[in-house]
Amino acid sequence: MKIKSFLAKPYAAVVHKRIQKSMQTAVADQQTTLLHLIKNGSRTQFGRDHNLKDTNNYDEFKAAIPVRDYEGIAPYIDQIKEGKQNVLWHGKPLYFAKTSGTTSGVKYIPISKDSISNHINTARNALLCYMVESGNTAFADGKMIFLSGSPTLERIAGIPTGRLSGIVNHHVPGYLRRNQMPSYETNCIEDWETKLDKIVAETLGQNMTLISGIPPWMQMYFDWLIEKGNGRKIKDIFPNLQLLVHGGVNFEPYRQKLIDSIGKPIDTIETFPASEGFFAFQDSLDQEGLLLNTASGIFFEFIPAQEIFNDNPTRLTLSEVKLGENYALIINSNAGLWGYNIGDTVKFVSLNPYRIVVTGRTKHFISAFGEHVIAEEVEHALMKTAARHNVKIVEFTVAPMINTNGELPFHEWMVEFEQAPANLEAFAAEVDETLREKNIYYDDLIRGAILQPLKIRSLRRNAFIDYMKSIGKLGGQNKTPRLSNDRKLADALLRIAQ
Secondary structure, eight states: OOOOHHHHOOOOOOHHHHHHHHHHTHHHHHHHHHHHHHHHTSSSEEEEEETTGEEEHHHHHHHOOOOOOOHHHHHHHHHTTTTOOOOSSSOOOSEEEEOOOOOTTTTEEOOOTTTTTHHHHHHHHHHHHHHHHHHOOOGGGGGGEEOOOOOOOEEETTEOOOOOHHHHHHTTTTHHHHTEOOOOHTTOSSSSHHHHHHHHHHHSSSOEEEEEEEEHHHHHHHHHHHHHTOOOOOHSSSOOOOOEEEESSSSSSHHHHHHHHHHHEEEEOOOOETTEEEEEEOOOSSSSEEEEEEEEEEEEEEEGGGGGTTTSSSOGGGGGBBBEEEEEEEEEESSOOOOOOOHHHHEEEEEETTTEEEEEEETTTOTTTTOOOOOOOHHHHHHHHHHHHHEEEEEEEEEOOOOTSOOOEEEEEEEEEEOOOOOHHHHHHHHHHHHHHHHHHHHHHOOOOOOOEEEEEEEOOOOHHHHHHHHTOOOTTTOOOOOSSSSSHHHHHHHHHH
């Protein structure tokens, strides 16, 4: 056993024990976090505007703090960008995490001196829990790669600003720097294909033991490695590869192709990071779901997903949630985010401890006819059917087809297959049946002849990669939405795929 893996073992045990203890105090920790946020927030411009000094409990907090998205908090961000301090949190942000918005364009998410540890320590805790659960510490001695955005930062009002993954790169502990790949110079390359070519060149021949990133970009990295490695599987290129760490999108649609590319089973760790905070991580190898980060400076609220666009939605604390319900996740944090709708929906699979699965996005669903089909349902239907038919999926997205020249409307699925079904129509019919079993509203619309069964359009190889490249979002933390309520993405894909 080498020195890093040797020293990691007792440290992992201490941290794991602390996390186990916090599982039992989650509700109390959330209450403590709320009171801490109120106390500190009352001294800010936001706190004065919302009378936080007279707020003493959760009911008063709900009355004072409305739920909002980025557009609702943008005026305060603008004040910070003008150089003002004590706006959303005390002082000024340590960083701005720059991320893509919707109606707002680019978003600037504050990260404070108090909140940066949430991003750094949670990633560490995921690895330490894995060490204890698996007994495997040897990967700490090998090379590790984190497929991420550029660590190059600009400054806005003197505040370092860049992609979250690039910001976090500046906080990799010194004892891991020697293990980290790619080189800093390569990581700073903005063009993803140029960067990936350099990453492949630098990592070939290295003792890679851990690979981390968003699944579609890990797969692209594997594809390029296999091509450069004369068709060899990843297990032959990196014989000591032991662990994949993933997040950003549901892993299941990518799992089989990634494992096939590797050529052997491999341990995986799922995480739930975002620019707004690191919310949850996989703490167990044999339990479903991700452990909610209840003692890390974030106070969570949960809104039943069907109410998220209501003027006065039901807002629940951790102690009030139920198993199996779909909730929009709302955060209040020591970065200065208040009543903030991050846009993700989650479902609890355990209440002791509190573990969640991510079910989709509040803005990514199809409900052109009231069906409210969500990402979890389409992923389940496609993956379950694909497994039965030994079909392999590279990527997919779903959109409504409303203008049908006299036909009934339908859901159109754009799918890039690695291994296509022998009979595409029969495969689509089975996916449709599985989706109907999952979503009773969709089933009612099919039965009532409001919708016709879904149709699958098979796209050429690399259609999704070419689309992401065409909009300047190839690589890094970018991902293709699974669902759309309009045809903007679908039609652009079809033009690319021609």
